[in-house]
Amino acid sequence: MRKSLLLLFVASPFCTPAIAQDSVPDEGRAIVVTGGGLPLPPGTPAYGSTMIDRDRLLGSASNRIESVLADVAGFQQFRRSDSRSANPSAQGATLRALGGNASSRALVVLDGVPMADPFFGYIPFSALVPERLSLIRVTRGGGSGAFGAGAVAGTIELASALRADLPGVSGSAFYGSRDSSELSASINPDVGSGYVSLSGRWDRGDGFYTTPKGQRTIADVPAAYEGWNVGLRAVAPLSADMELQMRGLIFQDDRTLRFAGADSMSQGQDASIRLIARGLWQVDALAYIQARNFSNVVISSATFRKSLDQRNTPSTGIGGKIEVRPPIGADHILRLGVDSRLATGDMFEDAYNAMSGAVTARRHAGGQQVTTGFFAEDDWTLGSLVLTGGIRADRWTITDGFYRSQSPAGALTQDSHFADRSDWEVNGRAGALLHMNNTIALRAAAYTGFRLPTLNELYRPFVVFPITTQANAALAPEKLKGMEAGFDLMPLDGVTLGATIFYNKLDNAIANVTIATNVRQRQNVSAIVAKGVELTASARVSDVSVTASYAYSHSAVDAPGAAFDGFVPSQSPRHAASVTAAWAPRTGPSLSTTLRYVSKQYEDDLENDVLPDALTVDAVANLPLGKGMSVVGRAENLFDKAVVTRNAGGSIDLGTPRTLWIGIRFGQ
Incomplete structure (x- = not known):
């Protein structure tokens, strides 16, 4: 059933151009296809x-x-x-040092569709290809508004490339360090009054040793990887101010992590259909379906034998949204709507005796979540002042949760069924934006939000040797309260500056809490409190541009009576900064370089294991050859900084070392 629905979604774009050709423009108006969503309300910058x-x-x-x-x-x-x-399941996205576990605390959406894995909550970053996007908008700070539930740390909006961004044919081919290859291509023909974009990407590499040289064993191997994805997007006008947008995505990602045989696989098939109406009554109607899977083999660092085979984790996400903007006057933009998401998933895994290699247990866990939200927001323009505010009410349910374990012979050793739960969460946000003049704007906002624990957090234990982390079916939703204020300044043409101070409190924060030697459990702690400042700057003078970003996040766990009370949440740095300088004339060669700094952070809740700070430098050079072709050189971590990504009692993993690429790009 799931695959049949996906095939129907993916096949539908091929049928729409005929509809588009037969459409008659309203009252003789010209059809203009954009491929984007509805315009941003004027109060958006307040957040x-x-x-x-x-x-x-x-x-x-x-x-x-x-x-x-x-x-x-x-x-x-x-x-x-x-x-x-x-490991793909560790790739959650968060903001403002509200970390502590691997699930996403930021809501990541592509053309309005939530991208988090329905079971784990991680983001399939390898399937989100930069050249398929027109822009990314990152809003740090909670408050779900009209986006959907889950935005406790912020919202990351990805928007697909528009017709104006897409040449008829484009592609690239790169070869890099450690026998790495990267190929991508897209064809983007006009069909009738609309267009279709078909794109694909494949990349692979022998990888690097994540283990420092002094800790390597006979079982250590480079972190080889291979992935591919195919995307299809079609945009068809139905009238002069209405269009249908359809998108399909298929991907698979295979990786080997540290030891021979420690292989992971993630795959997915996504499809969505979206109706955009830009007339007097503006409408954004969306429906989507996602089929995902994940597998992972854990190798014992003592015997180098398989200790766990997470062989199958199928999950499904189904959802939709309807937003209506009625015409209530030039000074107001009112947004009314409802959105809903169903997430269901199962985990099948086999445990092994790391000495003998025999199966010791077969486990099966899973459950279902449904979140349905009703929202209303209004942006009110009063001359140079814009007031914005909204409220949403979400009904959530967690049902059918279970954990079952069997012996190798099939005898049931544990059969736990967890109570169904449901409740309402009411949240809101409000902001003000004041344009003092053409040079400076002041803004302030306050908000609340919530995030349900994922099915993974509720029901699936995991092991990253030597640490075992237990699940917790009793986890409560996280709830955020926050406020911020700032300004945006344009002192000179081509120069912008911004500053924001913020205070966020995440109640019932879900953290991996140490309960015994080498044993942790997912638990709700009283709160994580994050406060700090964020600075942004950009400047362009002739062919030279500079963009910069800095965040100071004083984040601490509020857990009275616990050993980690007042400590920094795990994986949360105090300081983070990024600077990109580019020289890009209209014609001829171009060059850019990016410096990134992340201060030290802690692996664990008790601040025993430190991940040192890291400063890395990247560079990109582009040499046009004519006729849309160019030679491109890329350098990651140019000075080969050792970036520690994991430290479990002195057992270290490292991030990407110096990686050099050379290739050809055309049609961009």
């Missing part, structure tokens, strides 16, 4: 945001979306590794 444009998306040294997002100081994954050498 503060950072934009990453298409030029920057195409100019990353790694050509991976998580590296581009690192331009926004305060963005982080659970670990510092990228999507070539991290």
Whole structure:
């Protein structure tokens, strides 16, 4: 059933151009296809945001979306590794040092569709290709608003490339260090009054040793990787002010982590259909389906034999949204709507005796979640002042949770069924934006939000040797309260400056809490309190541009009576900064370099294991050859800084070393 629905979604774009050709424009008006969503309400800047444009998306040294997002100081994954050498289930996205576990506390959406894995909550970064996007908007700070539930740390909006961004044919081919290859191509024909974009990417590499030389064993191997994805997007006008947008994505990502045989696989098939109406009554209607899977083999570091085979984790996400903007006057933009998401998943795994290799247990766990939210927001323009505010009420349910374990012979050794739960969460946000003049704007906002624990947090224990982390079916939702204030300044043409101070409190924060030697459990702690300042700057003079971002996040756990009370949440740095300088004349060669700094952070809740600070430098050079072709050189971690990504009692993992690429790009 799941695959049949996906095939129907993916096949539908091929049928729409005929409809588009037969459409008759309303009252003779010309049809204009954009491929984007509804216009941003005027109060959006009150919540503060950072934009990453298409030029920057195409100019990353790694050509991976998580590296581009690192331009926004305060963005982080659970670990510092990228999507070539991290375990996929550890690739959650968060902001403002509200970390502590691997699930996403930031809501990541692509054309309005939540991208988090329905079971684990991680983001499939390897499937999100930069050249398929027109922009990214990162809003640090909670408050779900009209986006959906789950935005306790912020919202990361990815927007697909528009027609104007897409040449008829484009592609690239790169070869890099350690026998790495990267191929991508897209064809983007006009069909009738609309267009279709078909794109694909494949990359692989022998990888690098994540283990420091002094800790390697006979079982250590480089972190080899291979992945591919195919995307299809079609946009068809239905009238002069209405269009249908359809998107399909299929991907698979295979990685080997540290030891021979420690292989992981993640795959997915996503499809969505979206109706955009830009007339007097504006409408954004969306429906989507996601089928995901994950597997992972854990190798014992003592015997180098398989100790766990997480062989199958199928999950499904189904959801939709309807937003309506009725015409209530030129000074107001009112947004009314409802959104809903169903997440269901199962985990099948086999445990092994690491000495004999015999199966010791077969486990099966899973459950279901449904969140349905009703929202209303209004932006009211009063001359140079814009007031914005909204409220949403979410009904959530957690049902059918279970954990079952059997002996190798099939005898039931544990059969736990957990109570169904449900409740309402009411949240809101409000902001003000005051344009003092053409040079300076002041803004302030306050908000609340919530996040349900993922099915993974509720029901699936895991092991990252030597640490075992237990699940907890009794976890309560996280709840955020926050406020911020700041300004945006344009003192000179081409120069912008911004500053934000913030205070966020995440109640019932879910953390991996140490309960015994080498044993942790997911628990709700009283709160994580994060406060700090964020600075942004950009300047362009002739062919030279500089963009910079800095975040200071004083984040601490509030857990009276616990050993970690007042400690920094695990994986949460105090300081993060990024600076990109580029020389890019209209014609001829171009060059850019990016410096990134992340201060020290702790692996664990008790601050025993330190991940040292890291300063890395990337560079990209582009030499046009004419006729849309260019030679591109890319350098990641140019000075080969050793970046520690894991430290478990002195057992170290490292991030990407110096990686050099050379290749050809055409049609961009």
